[in-house]
Amino acid sequence: MTRRWILSTAVAVVAFLLASMAVSAALARPAHRAIGQPGPLVIVSMPSLSWSDISAEKTPTVWALAQQGAVGNIVTRAISAHSCSLHAWMTLSAGARATLGKGPGETGRGEQVQPCKGMPAPVQVGKGARFPNWKRWRTISLGRPIPADLGLLATRLRSQGSCVAAVGRGGAIGAADTNGFVARYSPTVAAASFTECPVNLVSLSSTDDAGLADLLSRLPADSTVVVTGHADDQTIESMRAVIVAGPRVPQGLLRSPATRQPGLLQNSDLTALALSRSETNPPALLEGRKPGVEPKSNANRSIEQVRDVSRALFVEHRVVAPFFVRFVLGAVLAGLIGLAMLASTRLRRWGRRWLVAVGAVCGAVPVSTFLVGVIPWWNTSRPGTYLSLSIMAIAVVIAAVAVLGPWRRWVAGPAAFLAALTATVIAIDVVHTSPLQFISIMGLQPVYGGRYYGTGNVGYALLASTSILVAALLAGRWMLRGRRDLAVATILVIGVATIIIDGYPAWGADAGGPLALLPAYAYLALNAAGLAVTWKRILVVGGITVVLVGGLGFLDYLRPPAYRTHLGDFMASLIENGQLTSLQRNVRANWTMLTSVWINAFVPVLLLLTIYALIARRSWIGRPLSRVTDRVLFLGHGLAAIAICWLLGFVSNDSGTAIPPSGMIIVAPLVIMIAASTGRPTPADVPEAEVAADHGDDAPRATPVRAG
Known part of the structure; x- marks a missing residue:
């Protein structure tokens, strides 16, 4: 069985590297040249x-x-x-960036541009x-x-x-x-x-x-x-x-x-x-x-290329709000139709299939908003419409692969496929300076002062949520086989890879990301190993997190100033001037985002309700979720780790308000898919008959049959 784990892990790593190398070859560019200034x-x-x-x-x-x-x-x-x-x-x-007084705000759809101050x-x-x-x-x-x-x-x-x-x-x-x-x-x-x-x-x-x-x-x-x-x-x-x-x-x-x-x-x-x-x-x-x-x-x-980028960024930002309003309303309506079908004895089976399909399409939309960047939608006569339709078309194709693929026989297989695909696409994109994230409607939003490369808050929420979910689902399968050691190894491999990709200055360049990811993965690994989460262990994990993030920042600080990211700039400000300007900006930006739009005030409420549902399993809000987590071993701990990541990401990132709802956009459909699936709750080599019904959420239901 250990040999099987090593082989499957090696195949996954090699596949990722080959895909990354292919993207590198496609994006290869000549060396940059300096701008000379012989005269004025x-x-x-x-x-x-x-x-x-x-x-x-x-x-x-x-x-x-x-x-x-x-x-x-x-x-x-x-x-x-x-x-x-x-x-x-x-x-x-x-x-x-400098200003004199408060400048004009963003121009909404149909609004007049606010006047600027005179010179x-x-x-x-x-x-x-x-x-x-x-x-x-x-x-x-x-x-x-x-x-x-x-x-x-x-x-x-x-x-x-x-x-x-x-x-x-x-x-x-x-x-x-x-x-x-x-x-x-x-x-x-x-x-x-x-x-x-x-x-x-x-x-x-x-x-x-x-x-x-x-x-x-x-x-x-x-x-x-x-x-x-x-x-x-x-x-x-x-x-x-x-x-x-x-x-x-x-x-x-x-x-x-x-x-x-x-x-x-x-x-x-x-x-x-x-x-x-x-x-x-x-x-x-x-x-x-x-x-x-x-x-x-x-x-x-060259002119055509920069003109295309300008047009794409202008259009995609104008599409964000109407697209997601329609998406959420459509998803809610489709969900209600599915629940109505479940209420009917004759349509119950079709109702479950309907919910799986709806969950698959909704769960595929986030990654589709990135993949659509390979299509030149901005060159069409109606780019906004073409962008929206292309996203949905790609999502339907990906959903079909998820639902019809060989992994469908496992109850969490389609959800695991979608989560793994989302995490992989974002990871490869981040490693290559985020060209897809740059123009995605769930991407960096550079026109409005967002990032230009690395992991933006929305991309981070998707990457973190899906990677943790995949780690938990795969760990649960190894635990059903009685191999806690391989479950922990799976979590560590996925966790270390995600943290490095997100935090490495040349890739994700995200300081707040590892601060939230490492505790979440540590919680997952401790539970997979059967160890209690004690205050002493929490302090140890916290110390390791600070050392890791500080080490990444210090290594970035050692690079020439022209090549530092904001991590290195923060360390330079701290070491050379004793200032915490970046931290102050994060706090201020998060508070501004939380209070600027009334609906953002519900983000902490949503986060607290999610945490309560996971803790109070027998409450009115926790009971439906517990029925889902009871179906898949270790899913509950996976969702708890995701909630930990959302909470820490919310408080440690500028614009961290976007992290919980962005993560929920993909986690909720995947959980619905698992709830409606009729697949096996165990691997094929672990007979269901030999697994006890009441297994909790952190241990095999019974002594599993070992294979390999």
Whole structure:
């Protein structure tokens, strides 16, 4: 039997590695190249410029730059959901997201865009200018949970014997030093000189192609030009276009270590680009990283790629709410139909089949929202409709495989298949910088300040819940064979793999994830081994968790600053400055999410009811669940471990409010499938007749028949 366990584990590991290698081969990209700046750097803002605005006919000057240089999308969100030019320029100045007061919120469906604050005007002082209120703005900005040091860009460049010139009010915000002084300031392009300072910030009022042409005609021939639509302003939130062109700028897609996605920068990366021209090894910025270029020979293909990403991210976010409202209503209606069929003696058998099918489709939807990313749905005439229909079509196919596959003979087989498939797809995606999660409706939501790579909170909830469920179900099968040692080994193998994938800085880069996963798996392993969960063991597990997460963060901290993730940045902040800014941000973000929308207040209630149902097995809410857990050995402990993971994830992650309901979306249908299944409760080599009816939930019902 041990040989069988080793063989099955080896097959699973090899299959995962082969699939991962195939994805790596498909996503292989050329080495990145640096952006050279032989002459002055000129950063030009065209607020709300997106790739849908750019064409050879409408914007010939912008189009010509895109044909010559590197292209991408730029994430413009600062603190608020809607980005404004004022905040974008402050972000460029500080190298981290910054704001002045509370910015506009997200624009809902059918709503008008909330207005942005006006751009303050500097007071002209000789060739330069000054902002009288800068000291107060800077004090407020530094007092935020994640402090932004306004004036950092100009002050650092000045310390290197350099300066920053500004054209227009916005450019002056970006060019001001920590005292609010701008070294060179011109209200208009016509009055500006682009040879006095090596870095020049120009703010145009709109997508002015003719104005850009006039500007380019005034620049030295060796200038490096950045054109960016760095804010939403009066338009709905979206990715904005960014182009970098110059004599030493390779043609291709812009890349940043901060985003790890092809063709994607953030506003603060432009700060790092400006600093890189005068500092050989510049100190790490809080958020910005020096961008590079992924070489591409076909400019039109590069433009098409970044345009597709922008369109996909815009559409998928608008689809999220209506899709899940219809999905939940449809699932509830289908469930009620199934219960009505169960109430009928003649239709009871069909009612069970109906519930299994409905549970399978609903349980397959989460993984389908990721897999649909391999289909270019964004290029259709009605991308939102095509996206929704494609998700459901993929879910139906996966559900059919789950229900009709050879594993259907085991009562939990179809559910285990769906859980394993979901965990595997997310794990492989995370290992490859999350390209599917990036554009999924259950993914990272980068336009609104979510992650750009790694494990987002929704993806984490799905990965954690399904991996724990698979570990518990497989462990129960080994326990039925009388092999607690192999049950524990199964839990440890799956648990260690999940924790590494989720927490490793180059993959999941998730600090809060392992904090919740390790205790959940420890609880599962202790019960599988027949050991009591004591306070002493809880403290030991807690200590190991802190050491593990701290060790991952410290290893990330040892890497060069430009390549650190937020784990390494947190350790750097703690070790070098004694600050817990990331922790403060997590607490603040979680509280804001919990209180901003009334329905989110029910998340703790849902979590507490789930825990109560698992503990109070004979209560009115626990009795239906106990009937299900009694059918499958160790399922109850698996659900308890999932609840532990949800609880700890809820309190340890920013936006942790999303974790319990996201996990429930997949766990609930799988539990319903198990409840309605007519399969065997035991493996084929363990006769049901030799297993006692009342087995509890943590031990074999009787001495099982050993095989192998």
